[in-house]
Amino acid sequence: MPASTAxxxxxxxxxxxxxxxxxxxxxxxxxxxxxxxxxxxxxIHIRGLLTYAFPxxxxxxxxxxxxxLLMLRTAPLRSRVYVWALVxxxxxxxxxxxxxxxxxxxxxxxHGEGLRLDDVTVGVLSAIAPLALAGAVHLYIVIRRxxxxxxxxxxxxxDVASDATDVAKVHVPAMTPHDQLPADVSAERLSLARxxxxxxxxxxxxxxxxxxxxxxxxxxxRVEADQLxxxxxxxxxxxxxxxxxxxxxx
Numbered sequence: 001m002p003a004s005t006a007x008x009x010x011x012x013x014x015x016x017x018x019x020x021x022x023x024x025x026x027x028x029x030x031x032x033x034x035x036x037x038x039x040x041x042x043x044i045h046i047r048g049l050l051t052y053a054f055p056x057x058x059x060x061x062x063x064x065x066x067x068x069l070l071m072l073r074t075a076p077l078r079s080r081v082y083v084w085a086l087v088x089x090x091x092x093x094x095x096x097x098x099x100x101x102x103x104x105x106x107x108x109x110x111h112g113e114g115l116r117l118d119d120v121t122v123g124v125l126s127a128i129a130p131l132a133l134a135g136a137v138h139l140y141i142v143i144r145r146x147x148x149x150x151x152x153x154x155x156x157x158x159d160v161a162s163d164a165t166d167v168a169k170v171h172v173p174a175m176t177p178h179d180q181l182p183a184d185v186s187a188e189r190l191s192l193a194r195x196x197x198x199x200x201x202x203x204x205x206x207x208x209x210x211x212x213x214x215x216x217x218x219x220x221x222r223v224e225a226d227q228l229x230x231x232x233x234x235x236x237x238x239x240x241x242x243x244x245x246x247x248x249x250x
Contacts, residue, residue: 015143018143019140019143022136022139022140022143023136023140025132025136026063026132026133026136026137026140029128029129029130029132029133029136030059030063030129030133032129033055033059033094033098033129033130033133034055034056034059036097036098036101036102036126036129037054037055037058037059037094037097037098037101038051038052038054038055039101040054040097040100040101041054041055058090058093058094058097059090059094059130059133061086061087061090062087062090062091062094062130062133062134062137063133063134063137065083065086065087065090066087066134066137066138066141067137067141068083068087069083069084069087070138070141070142074210074214074219074220074221075219075221076219076221077219087134091130091131091134094130094133095127095130095131098126098127098129098130099122099123099124099126099127100123101126102122102123102125102126103119103122103123103126106119106122107119185227185228185231189213189218189220189224189228190228190231190232192212192213192216192218193209193212193213193228193229193231193232194232194235195212196208196209196211196212196232198236202236203233203236204229204230204232204233204236205229206222206225206226206229209225209228209229209232210225213225
């Protein structure tokens with residue numbers, strides 16, 4: 001079957017402009033927060049050039065942490081909770097430092113001329129910069145990942161056949177008895193792995209196994225996916241060597 005001629009998702013009009021806009025937003029938000037945090041570094045008696053590193057430790061960790069959360073979206077829950085806790089602590093610290101900086105300056109300039117705001121308003125508005133930084137990094141990574149995700153979702157059976165064997169309807173026989181499964185392998189999850197389409201040359205595919213788990217809103221790590229792939233492939237090999245066993249299992 002010929003491959004689909006639909007335009008690639010990456011060709012969506014405006015995508016590049018949105019990426020540039022998000023990158024600029026992140027840069028400006030970082031600059032605003034950086035200025036406040038560097039002044040706080042001076043106030044807490046960090047000396048010399050190290051005052052320039054202090055904002056990088058806080059806001060830089062937020063940016064890296066947001067990226068790590070997206071990379072670990074299929075990791076075990078406790079790992080994701082740990083990273084969320086670290087990112088939350090860094091974001092809270094940045095917001096608190098930005099707000100405290102703005103409030104203290106506001107208190108010192110109450111008697112000056114021009115527009116004067118109350119401390120609560122000043123504190124809330126100063127928190128926009130670190131929040132915008134975290135949000136911009138998240139949006140940028142999501143948008144960069146979206147074309148690949150859409151391409152996989154929009155792939156037709158013909159596209160699959162171009163680089164893999166389309167065997168979504170082929171039943172992988174359950175050749176491994178439950179009492180012979182490794183201790184850390186669930187029979188239910190192995191059964192789900194068997195339902196995943198095979199990859200190239202009719203072999204088990206870790207990527208397809210991970211995809212079938214995500215369709216069921218289940219998390220799966222790479223180590224487990226590789227283990228399930230190995231078990232499914234062993235069953236396929238056994239069925240190929242002894243066709244009568246495959247027929248009985250079916």
